[in-house]
Amino acid sequence: MTSVTLVRTLLRASRLPERPRERGILFAALCLITLLTATACTPEMRARAYASDGRADWQQADRVIASLGLESGDRVADLGSGGGYFTFLLADAVGPTGRVYAIDVAEDMNERLAHIAAERGYAQVETVLAEPDDAMIPSGGVDLVFTSNTYHHIDDREIYFRRLSESLSEGGRLAVIDYKEEGFMQGLLGHSTDASLIQTELESAGYELVAQYDFIEKQHFLIFEPGRER
Numbered sequence: 001m002t003s004v005t006l007v008r009t010l011l012r013a014s015r016l017p018e019r020p021r022e023r024g025i026l027f028a029a030l031c032l033i034t035l036l037t038a039t040a041c042t043p044e045m046r047a048r049a050y051a052s053d054g055r056a057d058w059q060q061a062d063r064v065i066a067s068l069g070l071e072s073g074d075r076v077a078d079l080g081s082g083g084g085y086f087t088f089l090l091a092d093a094v095g096p097t098g099r100v101y102a103i104d105v106a107e108d109m110n111e112r113l114a115h116i117a118a119e120r121g122y123a124q125v126e127t128v129l130a131e132p133d134d135a136m137i138p139s140g141g142v143d144l145v146f147t148s149n150t151y152h153h154i155d156d157r158e159i160y161f162r163r164l165s166e167s168l169s170e171g172g173r174l175a176v177i178d179y180k181e182e183g184f185m186q187g188l189l190g191h192s193t194d195a196s197l198i199q200t201e202l203e204s205a206g207y208e209l210v211a212q213y214d215f216i217e218k219q220h221f222l223i224f225e226p227g228r229e230r
């Protein structure tokens with residue numbers, strides 16, 4: 001069964017609750033997807049999944065990077081770096097004198113990324129193992145915390161991001177990209193966060209919204225700075 005057929009079947013099943021066969025398929029598929037995304041996938045499979053869904057066609061990663069206004073020598077945290085979709089683009093933007101901390105709670109993803117960084121000669125990329133409630137940004141701080149498709153994974157976000165603001169240098173910023181609540185994975189499985197919720201939570205955590213872009217069809221993209229009371 002292709003993924004398209006699977007999604008069609010799931011949609012049919014959700015509209016026809018009286019049909020036990022479809023309901024069974026829906027239940028089994030949800031179990032399988034949950035199992036695969038939670039445990040069974042290798043880092044390589046997860047990295048491929050994060051870059052799938054024709055992402056190269058819609059992500060506009062170069063435009064995202066340009067919007068960040070990074071300079072050579074900047075220090076950046078890629079929070080929830082995963083397969084490194086943005087890590088090496090960030091590393092190119094800050095150059096060899098800069099630093100990109102590829103931060104993730106998944107040690108196996110970090111190991112994979114460190115291996116690729118070494119292979120490609122990206123000495124400015126350093127992996128950091130985060131705690132679920134602490135990004136563990138190295139002392140000295142960063143000019144930008146960039147986080148893509150990870151915001152929705154973080155719990156107690158007001159406390160988390162208030163603490164994280166202490167790791168931002170003077171003039172430092174926080175850029176958040178997360179999926180809109182559309183489609184199967186994002187809508188039904190909750191891999192998304194509404195832009196107004198991101199803004200409300202981060203304002204409660206002491207940030208001010210300084211930019212919001214709408215050029216990515218599938219994702220929200222917001223940039224914040226810590227407020228003056230910091």
Ligand SMILES: C[S@@+](CC[C@H](N)C(=O)[O-])C[C@H]1O[C@@H](n2cnc3c(N)ncnc32)[C@H](O)[C@@H]1O
Pocket residue numbers: 050051079080081082083084085086103104105106109130131132133135147148149150153154155
């Ligand atoms: C969907 S992937 C996104 C990867 C990459 N940023 C991208 O855009 O393709 C989410 C990543 O966030 C990581 N993650 C989940 N909770 C986290 C947390 N509390 N702190 C840091 N990373 C976290 C996961 O291990 C996973 O690698």
